[in-house]
Amino acid sequence: MPARLSGRAKDLKSSATVRLENLAKEMQRQGLDVLSFALGEPDFSTPPHICEAACKAIAEGKTTYTPAAGIPELREAIARTVERDYGYSCAPEQVVVSNGGKHALMNVWESILEPGDEVIIFAPYWVTYPAQIGLCGAKPRVVRTTIDNDFQPDLDEVRALVSERTAAILINSPSNPSGAVLERSIIEGLAEIAAEADCWIVSDEIYRHILFDGRQHFSPTMVGDEVRERVLLVDGASKAYSMTGWRIGWTVTPLEVAKAINRLQSQQASNPSSISQWAALAGLEGPQDCVRKMCAEFERRRDYIIPALADIPGVKIGKPAGAFYAFPEVSAHLDGHIVHKGKAVTNDDQLTTYLLEDALISTVPGSEFGLDGYIRLSFATSMDKIQEGVRRLRRGLVGG
Numbered sequence: 001m002p003a004r005l006s007g008r009a010k011d012l013k014s015s016a017t018v019r020l021e022n023l024a025k026e027m028q029r030q031g032l033d034v035l036s037f038a039l040g041e042p043d044f045s046t047p048p049h050i051c052e053a054a055c056k057a058i059a060e061g062k063t064t065y066t067p068a069a070g071i072p073e074l075r076e077a078i079a080r081t082v083e084r085d086y087g088y089s090c091a092p093e094q095v096v097v098s099n100g101g102k103h104a105l106m107n108v109w110e111s112i113l114e115p116g117d118e119v120i121i122f123a124p125y126w127v128t129y130p131a132q133i134g135l136c137g138a139k140p141r142v143v144r145t146t147i148d149n150d151f152q153p154d155l156d157e158v159r160a161l162v163s164e165r166t167a168a169i170l171i172n173s174p175s176n177p178s179g180a181v182l183e184r185s186i187i188e189g190l191a192e193i194a195a196e197a198d199c200w201i202v203s204d205e206i207y208r209h210i211l212f213d214g215r216q217h218f219s220p221t222m223v224g225d226e227v228r229e230r231v232l233l234v235d236g237a238s239k240a241y242s243m244t245g246w247r248i249g250w251t252v253t254p255l256e257v258a259k260a261i262n263r264l265q266s267q268q269a270s271n272p273s274s275i276s277q278w279a280a281l282a283g284l285e286g287p288q289d290c291v292r293k294m295c296a297e298f299e300r301r302r303d304y305i306i307p308a309l310a311d312i313p314g315v316k317i318g319k320p321a322g323a324f325y326a327f328p329e330v331s332a333h334l335d336g337h338i339v340h341k342g343k344a345v346t347n348d349d350q351l352t353t354y355l356l357e358d359a360l361i362s363t364v365p366g367s368e369f370g371l372d373g374y375i376r377l378s379f380a381t382s383m384d385k386i387q388e389g390v391r392r393l394r395r396g397l398v399g400g
Contacts (some may be wrong), residue, residue: 008135016127016368020318020352024362027035035389036362037377038182040176040325042242044297045172045247046279047290050241053282054275056247068266069095070250070259074277075283078250086221088228094252096261097280101206101236101249101273106132108202108251111260117167119202120151124258124327126176126204130370138167142386144372147318147329155189162193168200169193169233171220174207177369177376178327179302181211184218189226189232191220201231206249209291212299215321229254240291241283246276266377298324301386308390309377313398323382327366331373333397348373361389 017038024036053116058159069075075092082090098104103130113119115137130140141161144243145151160170164375169190173182182190194201201220208217213384236249251261265271309317314332319328333351336344340354348365352375355361366374377393379386 003212010195012131012135012337013188015131017364019380020356020362020364022355027356027360032360034208034360034362035358035385035392037366037379038362039388040239040323040378040380041244042239042293042324043382044242044382046242046246046287047283049286050243050279052257052284053286054279057275057278062278064274066277068096068269068271069262070095070272071274071277071281074281074284078252081189081284082221082233085217086219088221088225090252091094094255095250096246096253096258096260097250097272098261098265099249100247101204101234101238103247103250103269104234104236104251105202105204106135107261107264108234108253108257109136109138110199110264111257112118112229112232113167116165118163119168119170120158120161120166120180121170121370122151122172124151124175124366124374125170125331126172127368129170129172132310144371145178145180145325146371147178147396150318151175151178151184152183153185153190155193158190159193159196162197162199165200166197168202169197170202170204172204172207173218174320174322175208175209177364177366179323179325181215181321182218182387185216187220188223189199191223194230195227199230201227202234203231204234206234206236206239208235209297210295210324211322212295212302213321228246229290232257237280237283240294241278241280241282242294243283246273246279248272248276248280259302270395301383302326304318304383305386305390307377308387309393310391311396315397318348324378326377327369327374328377328380329366329374330397333375338397348358348375351375355393355396359392361392361396363393 020038024034027034075095078393079092113136118140143153221228233252237243315328317328339347352365364376
């Protein structure tokens with residue numbers, strides 16, 4: 001072959017959640033009754049008023065290129081949302097709208113990282129974080145957390161990882177995959193460490209609307225004015241408005257970073273979908289009861305699945321405070337007593353393969369999120385499927 005692939009393309013792993021979801025769908029196409037809990041996607045339809053806004057945009061011919069950073073109307077609406085929800089005034093020029101939250105996050109890394117830089121992240125982490133950081137030639141430095149302390153990072157461990165190459169500390173609260181919400185004192189402590197290290201705080205807040213038990217979202221931008229100047233906020237419409245396929249995310253950053261992201265995006269993607277931008281505007285500016293209803297349903301499902309999982313012998317799980325994931329520890333079932341295709345199951349990757357092929361339930365191994373001995377289940381699916389999925393999981397792990 002005369003041409004060659006780049007090292008970054010050859011070494012890059014595909015997203016584990018997407019890969020496992022595709023595998024589950026392929027088995028379903030073969031006629032197997034697979035229940036998938038792999039993909040983090042709300043199972044609700046996009047609210048009607050958002051769809052209507054998209055149709056209206058098409059009818060009015062709003063189907064051409066837009067400014068690279070997004071239509072002014074949407075950027076202004078995002079700025080108003082920031083003022084309403086976070087309590088500070090930001091200019092629309094600090095907002096850049098991108099092709100989904102993943103693209104928005106990649107824009108951040110490409111704008112702030114140099115080869116050899118380091119980013120402190122917390123395990124369990126979203127599978128894409130290390131991959132994106134690595135694509136920029138930088139290195140993730142991982143602080144492990146556990147179910148025993150509700151996945152809250154130890155600030156002394158964070159401080160010990162800070163070096164002269166630390167470019168950023170990454171916060172994701174509520175968390176994918178654990179559903180943990182960082183305590184205010186932890187966020188304030190991380191802000192203090194970032195100030196000491198003179199580094200950025202990248203705050204992925206895509207799940208901020210999905211909170212349970214009456215909790216209120218707390219962002220590092222709310223710690224104070226000085227901290228806000230080093231926070232790069234990532235958000236989007238996908239989770240709150242069930243708009244995953246519309247691909248609209250955004251960043252809110254200091255103006256210098258926003259200008260850099262704008263330049264970068266103008267060369268890489270031109271602009272996000274014009275139609276999706278008008279739809280997202282309707283989401284932000286329209287009635288919010290659709291968000292509250294979805295959140296209430298996610299909480300109802302959580303209140304079923306967590307006790308049901310805890311009732312399975314050898315499964316250890318806490319109570320997630322947000323998002324729509326259960327992240328149980330299953331290390332008690334990795335001692336070899338489960339045998340799959342003649343081989344003892346001794347790690348979480350083998351366990352999820354066994355559960356998919358024998359129990360017909362698709363989950364994601366915790367090792368993909370940086371923590372061995374766990375699995376992730378998304379409860380963004382119907383209660384009937386959740387109930388049947390728990391039954392299959394129990395049969396797969398302990399029989400009966």
